[in-house]
Amino acid sequence: MAEKITSLQNPRVKQLVKLRERRERDEAGLFLVEGYREVRRALDKKIPFAELYFSSDWFLGENEPALIAEAQAAGAQIFELSKEAFGKVAYRERPDGLLAVAPQWKNTLEDLALKPQPFLLVCESIEKPGNLGTILRSADAAGCDGVILCDAVTDIFNPNVVRASTGVLFSVPVVVSDSATVHAWLKAKGIRTAATTPHTTNLYTQTDLRGSLAIVMGSEQYGLSKFWMEGADVLVRIPMAGQADSLNVAMATIITLFEAVRQRG
Template sequence: MPPERITSLQNPRVKQLVKLRDRRPRDEAGVFLVEGYREVRRALEKKVALQELYFAPDWFLGENEPALIAEAEAAGARLFELSKDAFAKVAYRERPDGLLAVAPQWRRALSDLVLPPEPFLLVVEAIEKPGNLGTILRSADAAGCHAVIVCDPVTDIFNPNVVRASTGVLFSVPLVVEESANVLQWLREKGVKTVATTPSATAPYSDTDLRGPMAVIMGSEQYGLSEFWLKNSDFPVRIPMAGQADSLNVAMATIITLFEAVRQRAAR
């Protein structure tokens, strides 16, 4: 069957897509939005069962979109063609590229993680900004982290800006949301040492052994790590600051620390 065509901004599906920008409607429906060619492509590569795919040829940026649409349809997604104005209504990007999918949410537990003998993990606590969380996921993927654990979340991992900032890496990095106390107990049971980044530490991150089973612990943008993690982590470390600034953006600090670990682990 040809895709259903939607031109009216008052169409119920258009209204529902707009609602899915907010967390409560997403959670009630058990779905989230995936916008963009690269993001939809990565979802399909990871066998995410897209429920619906909305597309608007007037917004396409290249020539590969029809093949991606056909692939999504073959994988079970229901197709809807939108007019240029209707797609602009549902898109959350300033300059959309004409592809928007609806995907099912998932829940993964710590017990679901399959780790190597010397896991390299990232734990983030109470990250507030969706863009930062997405960038952190992207960085963890680039560094080869075996999993990312989000503790006591402030930002919904299915926020559209998390998906966007992660460039679809949300689908490839094993991701768990859990309370800090449960995460600490699990890490200890697994024999994973914890390295907490904090400006109050005396040891530079580059002078600390980041090899072996290890989890880097990063805190929120505004408050840093909670007292819980500062008291219970094995190795507090700091990133030396030469200027007047006393801290870095949490996503940037995460990149610096992760890639020092990558350097050390590769050198071994």
């Protein structure tokens, strides 16, 4: 029988609200997983929940009780919240009544399981959580071996990253490191780097994106740093016909990744 919490002043309710903040997440080594689809995908990937909170007043379907039972069987503590209490802890405007607490993890470059011809995505200083989540979905759809975040600005455990990734965060290996370390590792592995920038004549469709490859994307505001512009094996650009001089980084990532997918067959 799940413990029911109705008070908005309950310590567990207060702790869930605190976990929206990066410092609180990092100190606790925990993060939030909100939403049926996200919780479902986390369970499918054997993410060990510490706790699962639910409120049937917010449910959108009929499969939630089975999911809760599965999480409990996997070791999660289960708590029922009143509608008001869940409304306070939920991150979404219209929650669907499920919120889990999971432990953070950390992958290293050597943890990446590379195919014989690796296909990686490297992102430098991505600022917006929504963009990062969408980028993770794109890397998953394109079949990337992993996503490497250089000089990270955004915390991968930000609730907006988890939400925008629709739970793909649990299936795509993500490594956070610094640019110099990543560049040296790619060189040592014989993985070519293709850096995206408007400042080149090389069209992405006319550049060989086959073989061992890492596509490198820059930040929303500044693009790629001098380090990557000078250190990449090749620079590529997406042609722009209008007045805009750049695309949203998540959109540019999708376009470039799937050109590589097309070329790689």
